[in-house]
């Protein structure tokens with residue numbers, strides 16, 4: 001098997017005496033959807049924060065394609081290929097959806113933006129990428145609308161698109177379907193499933209229908225530690241997981 005694209009080795013995060021993430025060792029394989037599930041307070045979001053550099057780790061090691069990044073701040077980890085989805089509220093609310101995507105695509109090479117020759121070339125490449133993403137996100141019909149005017153489901157898809165625009169290696173999605181209605185959930189599920197063609201996805205998601213349907217691998221966390229890891233079928237039939245978390249939820253619905 002090839003080297004994992006992202007590895008956490010004994011990652012630990014303490015807040016004072018409280019250990020939120022406790023010795024997590026995890027391999028994320030390239031081109032997969034890897035979900036992290038577990039009950040409220042299990043440490044999923046904290047683990048995300050440590051991997052993306054939002055929060056410094058207390059102990060351990062984080063490797064992107066074998067290179068240590070644990071000491072790097074979040075913006076440097078973005079350059080190494082790790083991307084979190086943006087909140088739409090942090091975008092340019094009065095600019096159109098297409099403009100927001102174009103700017104995100106252009107942001108990939110900030111120094112080139114200072115070179116007038118490169119700038120024209122970069123501009124057309126960014127426009128092409130924005131158009132490709134609009135299609136992939138099913139947002140063509142609202143491409144010229146200000147992103148503040150989008151529906152909740154459209155905004156959540158745009159958030160994923162903003163991460164895609166940077167052409168990262170790994171995209172982190174933290175509960176991308178939260179607050180969505182059924183139709184929007186179906187679209188988001190399809191979008192995430194398709195992401196693995198070009199990206200690796202690390203997903204926190206409480207909707208077990210989605211997790212079981214689109215994950216290649218699942219890590220179950222409990223009390224800051226890994227309770228179980230495996231393919232969806234293995235997790236579904238794992239007695240410890242059923243007892244600790246899934247219970248009757250495993251057959252579908254929200255855990």
Ligand SMILES: Nc1ncnc2c1ncn2[C@@H]1O[C@H](COP(=O)(O)OP(=O)(O)OP(=O)(O)O)[C@@H](O)[C@H]1O
Pocket residue numbers: 015018020038039040041042043044045046047
């Ligand atoms: N900045 C912080 N300071 C102190 N404790 C924190 C901090 N951030 C998180 N925690 C604690 O760490 C534990 C794990 O929280 P985390 O948000 O990572 O869990 P989670 O699995 O993502 O939960 P949920 O599914 O509810 O989002 C919780 O007990 C939380 O209160």
